[in-house]
Amino acid sequence: MLSRYYTYSQFENYFGSVVKSLNGSILRNLEIGQSVLKRSVYGLKIGSGKIKVLAWSQMHGNESTTTRAICELLASDDLYQIIENIELYIIPVLNPDGADAWTRVNANKVDLNRDAVSLSQPESILLQKVFKDFKPDYCFNLHGQRSIYGSKDGIMPAQVSFLAPAGDKRKLFKRARAQSMSIINDIHKKLEKEVSGIIGRYNDDFNINCVGDFMMSKDVPTILFEAGHSGFDYSRDEATLLLTKALKIAITSVSNISSDHESTWTNYKAIPKMSANYVDILIKNYKATSGNQSLSIRYHEQVKDSCLYFVPVLIGINRKEVLNGHRVIDLDQDQHFKNDLIVTGDLEIYSESLNIKIFAN
Structure with a gap:
């Protein structure tokens, strides 16, 4: 195939x-x-x-x-x-x-x-x-x-x-x-x-x-x-x-x-x-100075060197229209999170502890 x-x-x-x-x-x-x-x-x-x-x-x-x-x-x-x-x-x-x-x-x-x-x-x-x-x-x-x-x-x-x-x-x-x-x-x-x-x-x-x-x-x-x-x-x-x-x-x-x-x-x-109403990753209860937030992440598809890459991008905070994600992470219940979320100037978002990263198909 x-x-x-x-x-x-x-x-x-x-x-x-x-x-x-x-x-x-x-x-x-x-x-x-x-x-x-x-x-x-x-x-x-x-x-x-x-x-x-x-x-x-x-x-x-x-x-x-x-x-x-x-x-x-x-x-x-x-x-x-x-x-x-x-x-x-x-x-x-x-x-x-x-x-x-x-x-x-x-x-x-x-x-x-x-x-x-x-x-x-x-x-x-x-x-x-x-x-x-x-x-x-x-x-x-x-x-x-x-x-x-x-x-x-x-x-x-x-x-x-x-x-x-x-x-x-x-x-x-x-x-x-x-x-x-x-x-x-x-x-x-x-x-x-x-x-x-x-x-x-x-x-x-x-x-x-x-x-x-x-x-x-x-x-x-x-x-x-x-x-x-x-x-x-x-x-x-x-x-x-x-x-x-x-x-x-x-x-x-x-x-x-x-x-x-x-x-x-x-x-x-x-x-x-x-x-x-879906995103690729929905992070719930992220603790920010303004209170708990939900983070909506969508993969942006990019082709490089004949390979398709999926790049996680933060597309919104507390978006009311987002009801679910293909992967849902509740930080109130996740024991692996080390508060290591990184958001770049292009709104790419990464976390080693949550395994949020670029991957190839």
Whole structure:
């Protein structure tokens, strides 16, 4: 399996080996376009069923988990059984420049998921061309979310999340959206007991510049997949396996969409809505001159020498919106703390006794 961060050349080598195992074309024949910096963007068609599914990943370069899940899907022993009725078109990495640099945006510093209407970037134009030429019956918009999301009460983190995007400002419950919800409901039902956090539901405010909203506005059922975070899974290995299972369920479900729209709506709304209320480390009862404080720490991701580093950064004190952390330290109960917290001018925060330090993935 690919690690969470990989150079684009590492991805090309790995994806090329996956394609060869499928007896597919050699990689250069899969190039469908190029990025701003002239890196190849690849597209793979597999299956010959009547239902067309278009899936694209890593339009945000620092969201690699679903790309890894795609590779796991393609390497699965049951792949051809899963896609028996499907023609699947996969763009595994839409933003290769951002992937290499580990940034959300492309080389022109444009968020491709806000470029659906303007089509100002070559990667956006490429996705739109595939959408028009392939004419998918379903779209899977694959992403990764930060480690800041949890249930609204803050008790559980959001390990994976989904959204049936609104296709208009009124968020109407139309056929395409009902079909997307039906697939998400199936994923939720079959995966709910396998997650260590929750399966969350994203906010559905409409933005025509977002690719998923745009495609739903064209009456094409679209699903947003989000690989989230739980516990110490900073490698996102657990999330990768969960997203692989979610993809398999979704592909299978498109052949068996529920026609009961009333129960579809009810079940979808029952999926817990997420809130940005988590941090990576929450320190409680830190004794300061002004009284006890809670310290919110978030890991900032940095790539150096082809390695992904997680740098602890103090992002706030006594933040009311922070309800929990993936690691919670109560200094009233911790016997190891030696009052050795160090905060740098850049708000990086370290403690040897609490094992708060930079680590690599």
